[in-house]
Amino acid sequence: MLMLSGCAATAAPMPDSAAERVEQIELESNGVTLVGTLEVPALASGEQVPLVLLFHGYQSGRNEHHLVRTAEELLAAGVASLRVDFTGHGFSEGDVGSLASAAEVGLDDARVIARYARELPFVDSLHVVGYSLGGLIATALTGDDPEAIESLVLLAPAPPYGIRLPVWDAAAEFAGDVTIVQGESDELVPVSTAREYERAFDDAELILLPHENHAFTWGTDVASITVDALLQSIRAEAMPLDVGESLPRR
Numbered sequence: 001m002l003m004l005s006g007c008a009a010t011a012a013p014m015p016d017s018a019a020e021r022v023e024q025i026e027l028e029s030n031g032v033t034l035v036g037t038l039e040v041p042a043l044a045s046g047e048q049v050p051l052v053l054l055f056h057g058y059q060s061g062r063n064e065h066h067l068v069r070t071a072e073e074l075l076a077a078g079v080a081s082l083r084v085d086f087t088g089h090g091f092s093e094g095d096v097g098s099l100a101s102a103a104e105v106g107l108d109d110a111r112v113i114a115r116y117a118r119e120l121p122f123v124d125s126l127h128v129v130g131y132s133l134g135g136l137i138a139t140a141l142t143g144d145d146p147e148a149i150e151s152l153v154l155l156a157p158a159p160p161y162g163i164r165l166p167v168w169d170a171a172a173e174f175a176g177d178v179t180i181v182q183g184e185s186d187e188l189v190p191v192s193t194a195r196e197y198e199r200a201f202d203d204a205e206l207i208l209l210p211h212e213n214h215a216f217t218w219g220t221d222v223a224s225i226t227v228d229a230l231l232q233s234i235r236a237e238a239m240p241l242d243v244g245e246s247l248p249r250r
Contacts, residue, residue: 018043018122020075027084029112030105035091036084036113037062039075040122048124050150050234051117054083055110055134058099058158061090066155066216069223070129077231080123084113086137099133103163106137114141118148125237127230131155132189132214136167139197143170151177151233153226156186156214159193171200177236178204179229181222183212205229 020042027034041049052074054067062083071081086106088096096102117126126149130138135157142149143166157180160167178201182194191208198206209220216222 022075025082025084025116027112027116029087029109032087032094033092034084034087034109034112035062036082037071038080038082039071040080041075041078043122048122049078049080050125050127050230050237051080051082051120051123052230053110053113053117053126053128053138054081055106055128055130055138056083056086056089057132057134058102059089059096060132061085063090064131066222066226067129067131070226073223073227074230077227079230079234080120082113082117084109086110086134099158100163103133103136103140103158103160103165106133107140107165110137110141111144114148125150125234127151127153127233129153129155129226129230130157133158135197136160136163136165139167139174140165140170142174142176146170146173146175149174149176150237151230152179153229154178154180154194154197155216155222155226156182156189157193157197158189159196168200171197172202174201177229177233179226180204180206181209181225182206183209183214183216183218183220185211185218186214188214 022039025036025038062085074081085092086109087094128138135154180194198204212218212220
């Protein structure tokens with residue numbers, strides 16, 4: 001188990017080679033211990049890979065079924081991931097609080113998580129997946145440094161109304177790839193909210209899933225959709241394009 005005190009991380013030196021690993025980590029955010037899972041593919045000496053942050057929803061935790069499956073598929077594809085229980089959720093300390101307070105505290109947590117991830121010596125780029133409240137937090141996080149995150153995948157992102165976070169302003173400044181995945185039968189977050197997110201970003205792809213609900217339990221393989229979008233962005237980042245040329249989005 002890794003234990004990180006404070007908001008800054010101290011990265012351990014990499015050995016000559018490292019096997020695939022899944023390990024529990026602990027971070028400290030505003031005096032609260034957060035518990036997370038770091039999954040890292042097998043690495044050669046000095047090798048760097050993308051890392052995806054996976055943000056869960058309100059009154060849930062890092063082990064939401066589609067987030068776990070996404071982490072597993074990313075690992076198989078040679079991409080690292082980190083999912084952490086926000087304050088008061090899952091195995092992390094603290095109180096959940098109202099949706100509005102959970103969003104504000106969650107953004108503080110997300111900043112700690114992102115800072116830790118950036119300082120890992122094997123990470124060459126950062127991508128974020130956010131589900132429900134986690135999608136709102138992921139969008140707000142890009143406002144800190146719009147160029148620090150390469151791409152976003154938002155799964156039924158929660159509406160920011162009544163929440164004191166500059167979500168729409170952050171979206172307007174973000175220039176990375178954005179994919180929004182939304183169930184058409186979602187009774188908690190309507191399709192209209194997903195369309196608001198789509199309009200808020202300069203260039204976002206909205207994928208609507210027929211019959212799918214907010215928890216994505218109708219049967220759609222949301223993990224594969226998420227990983228496909230991430231890998232598309234990662235490949236585009238690694239493959240310089242000629243002026244005027246663009247990669248097709250699937």
